[in-house]
Amino acid sequence: MTLFFPMPGCRIDAVTRDVPEHLHIAARGTATTAGCPDCGHPSRAVHSRYQRHPADLPSLGCSVRVGLRLRRFYCLNPACARRTFAEHLPGLVAPYARRTRRLATTQGRVGVALGGEAAARLLPHLAMPTSADTVLRLVRAVPPPECQSPRVVGVDDWAMRKGRTYGSVVVDLERRRVLDLLPDRTAATLAGWLQRHPDVAVVARDRSTEYARGITLGAPDAAQVADRWHLLANMRQAVERWLGSAHVRLRRLPPLPGRDAEPKAAVAFGKRTKAFPRTGADVDARAAGSERRRALYEEVRRRHLVGEPLLSISRTLRLARGTVRKYARAEAFPAHAARGPRPSIIDPHIAWLETQVAAGRGNAAALWRELRALGFAGTARQVRRWLNEQRIGPAPNTPHQWRHPKLVDSSATDVVLAGLPMPRQLSWLLVQPARCLSKTDTATVAHVKQDQDAAVVADLARRFTELVRTSGISGSPTADARPIPELAAWLAEARACGVRAMATFAAGIEQDGAAVRAALTMPWSSGQAEGQINRLKLLKRQSYGRASLDLLRQRVLLAA
Template sequence: MASTTSLSARGRHYGTVLIDMATHRPLHLYDGREGEDLAAWLRTHPEVKVICRDRSSGYSEGARVGAPQAQQVADRYHLWANLGQAVEKTVNGYRSRLAEPPADPANAPDEPQVVQPLAELKIVTRLREQHAAAHELWQQGMSKAAIGRKLGLHQATVRKLVNARSADDVVAKNLQRAHVVDPYVGYLHRRWNEGVRNAAQLCREIQEQGYPGSELAVQRHLRRYRSGRGHAPDPGPKPPSVREVTSWIMTHPEHLRDENTEKLHRLRERHPDLDRLTGHVRRFAVMMTARQGDRIEDWITRAEQDSLVPLASFAHNLRRDFDAVRNGLSLPHSSGAVEGNINRLKMLKRQMFGRAGLDLLRKRVLLAR
């Protein structure tokens, strides 16, 4: 039995090592990972009956052409690693929704913010008071500069107040600026604390809740947080990262800490897609550990029919390598012993400081005892 795997050096230069799985000793080492090279070696070794390999299409074709008599076995480690990549891509689509919902129902993520009536806004009351005071002093004959000093206002602000025919004109103009964001500050704070920093995206979200202003006003409100002149309210517990959630889903339930089990349970309750994703992963894990390769067809069909695109793509790729995958989930063979040889090979490369060519490396690998 032989096992093939690719190994990479700095700069993504690949090589291939073949291991005798009966003795765990290297059989061959060659540059690249092309199927033709593997096929050429296998033709000279017709005694090979089982080939454990990673999921490279080149190795699949090389094994088929060079050793049609051999049984190909997809390594379980690589199958599990590929599934983990699909899970991480799926969870990444929920990155902004991994945080726990606020305790106050009024601030729940899916609930629209209750917009405060215009007359109740503090800025409206303040503008009306300033307009009345400025006009009263103006009628008393005070200059705009004197009015500004008395009221503690900038001269430009006094000019706008005095030139406005009514307080409503001042209110209407100012509400087209940053203050129109005030009713949505709580929502913006929460989304900021969840890691959303794009003003255009946040503007679209609050516009769906009735926000009448422009994106510029949202940018002005967020500027204080970007520059460090202000801070959003305490966000509470930090939301889990994509990798943390992926780890929870990929870990055996009995090996999860109680707190992580509870967090995953709440995530599954909030997001049906993540609930289904976890179910798919756990069924695959049972199938893999119990060597129930005869169930892979049903698992692939269910995954392909689900709306989880990364998982469906993973399942579709399994179908392309169906026989080897089924063998990998049914037979006891694996490429586990290869990893030790790869680590040893990398150690030899470091000892040679990267200056020796492949020929010397091959000799040190194949002739060492």
């Protein structure tokens, strides 16, 4: 019987089936003596007997409950304050527990994988029913895994509540597992963790100055490695900030001969080249919005020129800090560029419509009826709006009062008609390798490089990103030092280039110089930490609002 139902410290008397899906195992303790839990004095004197009914692991698809008949002993030590004590079975069930240790461990492991609510829904189908709260209590009781002393770690922040509360995750980069979750992202907390792990020799991090200070305080002899992805992202952001201030000037650049000034007759047949015209109300609303933005721009510039901090301006005017920074650095009002044609339901039928118009047919209602038979699901108004753009004169049946409509004055709006991408998209083009750009993107970059400062920024940005991409990838912690002289030459050129954005970025790189040089010569990065944060987000969202730090930390460590 013990072969099929092992009961450490017990002897099985009977196994019965009370109901079709439930087994009952009657067992009793076999020890001849028991030790007092307070003084440890052994005793054979039985005071009484009592029954316990803990649940156990299922068998043959049936839930199992054990009927344990245990004894209570007298404590024969006169100096002990305890008069009686119960018989214990440490290999089977804990004191006062309603389930065996093996059942508690199994239910806790299911909770680690699924969370409380999901585990509570699954466990009844596995013949181990329990509540979601009990599952979480059992998850907390699972002992955390033992980890060897780490040597190379990565640290990054993660959001408990995005935009409000943040913590830090520490990852063993050699063994690819999470070591700990810290309650915040301050230097003191990270320094305390590093002081408890004196064997750490390398720490990979992002560009956070708080993490840099924490590593310096907690592990002054450890090498700090800046993450290469963050270096590339910081460069793109620096280029985007500069473009935000110079974008208006770049949109006024003349077209390149043979590239930008292509004849309009070369437009592909059957494609729209511009957006549909706006109504008068839309034009008025756009102009009013532009005036509001211009007033805010002028107010931000006025406050910034008298020395008011950007954060104070943001709070006073109730503007986002990014918007305030963009307005403060812009050389001129950053008006919205004209939008290109967006996808329309009429686009697949434009070629057919152009053929009909070329044949002399100009009745919108008739064209719409034929289009509807061909599968067009739009209205006649959409066909009429497209047809109005193609006419070079009024239709023959147009009433006289409508033959000379009042034209909308497009100069009333503040829209710049140059087709230059916005700063965010343009910054991507300037930092990408030239071999990765399409012909259109290459022409855009060449157009922008007519500006002297833009040419300097594009050249510095591309050289820096190429340096970062081709360094630190040899796989050896002692890679060659070839990028170091190249970085020094790049920094000297960036400081003397005359573009404030590049000089500021170079100053930041010099301030974090040791970590940046390590990033260019060592293979470590915080990429693993980013991947573990993705897993952490999944576990947090599985918790249905029950993701307190201690529970989330337990699940992350056990899932590693």
